[in-house]
Amino acid sequence: MMRIVSGIQPTGNLHLGNYLGAIRNWVRMQDGLGAGDQCFFFLASLHAITVHNEPAQLRANIREMAAALIAAGVDPARATLFSQADVPAHAELCWLLNGTARIGWLNRMTQFKEKSGKNREGASIGLYAYPVLQAADVLLYQATHVPVGEDQKQHLELARDVATKFNTDFGVELFTLPEPIIPPAAARIMSLRDGTSKMSKSDPSDMSRINLTDDADLLVQKIRKAKTDPEPLPASAEELAGRPEARNLVGIYAALADETVEQVLARFAGQGFGAFKPALAELVAESLRPVKSRLDALRADPAELDRLLAIGAAKAREAAAPTLDATYKAMGLRW
Numbered sequence: 001m002m003r004i005v006s007g008i009q010p011t012g013n014l015h016l017g018n019y020l021g022a023i024r025n026w027v028r029m030q031d032g033l034g035a036g037d038q039c040f041f042f043l044a045s046l047h048a049i050t051v052h053n054e055p056a057q058l059r060a061n062i063r064e065m066a067a068a069l070i071a072a073g074v075d076p077a078r079a080t081l082f083s084q085a086d087v088p089a090h091a092e093l094c095w096l097l098n099g100t101a102r103i104g105w106l107n108r109m110t111q112f113k114e115k116s117g118k119n120r121e122g123a124s125i126g127l128y129a130y131p132v133l134q135a136a137d138v139l140l141y142q143a144t145h146v147p148v149g150e151d152q153k154q155h156l157e158l159a160r161d162v163a164t165k166f167n168t169d170f171g172v173e174l175f176t177l178p179e180p181i182i183p184p185a186a187a188r189i190m191s192l193r194d195g196t197s198k199m200s201k202s203d204p205s206d207m208s209r210i211n212l213t214d215d216a217d218l219l220v221q222k223i224r225k226a227k228t229d230p231e232p233l234p235a236s237a238e239e240l241a242g243r244p245e246a247r248n249l250v251g252i253y254a255a256l257a258d259e260t261v262e263q264v265l266a267r268f269a270g271q272g273f274g275a276f277k278p279a280l281a282e283l284v285a286e287s288l289r290p291v292k293s294r295l296d297a298l299r300a301d302p303a304e305l306d307r308l309l310a311i312g313a314a315k316a317r318e319a320a321a322p323t324l325d326a327t328y329k330a331m332g333l334r335w
């Protein structure tokens with residue numbers, strides 16, 4: 001029996017990295033569910049507050065991201081879709097697991113180092129403890145599979161470490177060890193301005209990323225201006241080594257076309273970016289068009305979004321209760 005669990009922070013737009021790295025896999029796994037399998041997808045609203053957010057903006061972002069997920073194919077009738085803040089068990093389990101997680105483990109987290117930058121002393125406690133909440137998110141539902149991009153792999157290893165240590169320390173077989181599911185072609189979509197840093201919501205330049213909401217003209221402009229090199233495309237994937245921008249654009253094409261990098265190169269080998277970029281822009285626009293039009297319809301009805309999130313939260317609270325209760329009991333806090 002599969003229990004698929006994953007989350008996304010409700011910060012601004014859904015970008016192509018999120019979509020190809022994670023959300024498309026969420027939808028594929030949801031569409032392939034067998035009898036007894038379950039999917040839990042959530043807005044990581046409690047993770048969002050580890051940096052300051054204006055309340056009105058956060059509220060808007062939660063709805064906007066819920067709409068984007070549904071537009072991208074998450075079906076609230078088949079997957080339990082909710083905001084983390086509506087299911088208190090996430091915060092509760094996080095606190096219980098804080099007794100198990102080790103400072104040394106958190107000190108190794110590269111995301112904390114990147115996000116706190118030079119001002120580590122000034123970072124919030126939440127930003128530091130962030131991976132413990134993420135462990136709680138998946139362990140709470142006994143997740144077996146967690147579809148994510150490459151950048152979340154280390155956090156999931158920590159979740160496995162927490163689960164293993166808890167089970168050992170308390171002599172119980174309580175938590176299932178979650179398996180990350182990382183897409184081979186789109187594990188790490190890079191910035192359009194710099195092929196060595198990942199496409200990210202926090203990049204100050206909007207030209208660095210493709211948002212699911214960008215209109216066709218803007219998409220064409222972003223791809224036309226994307227950083228490349230003067231060489232034509234090679235015939236083999238190995239020859240893309242040392243050409244991070246070229247590799248990224250070919251990777252995006254391959255992921256969207258559901259082809260291998262080799263298949264894409266077989267078609268474009270010997271051609272320059274003057275020919276490749278318009279073909280890529282067309283493919284991106286065509287792939288995003290249906291998502292964008294569904295998103296426009298969903299945005300028009302925020303009450304319906306709230307209703308769907310409330311239904312999801314009620315289902316999630318029910319699913320989370322037995323594991324949370326068993327955790328309190330295993331620790332001697334309830335009987």
Ligand code: TYM
Nearest residue numbers: 006007008009017018021022044148149187188189198199
């Ligand atoms: P977040 O909100 O940064 O990203 C959501 C998902 O998108 C993936 N992703 C990418 N994949 C490929 N290329 C990129 N450039 C790229 N950028 C983002 C991420 O890997 C992620 O799968 N901590 C998580 C949210 C979270 C979570 C969880 C995930 C909270 N609890 C429990 C899984 C399970 C985060 O900030 O993702």
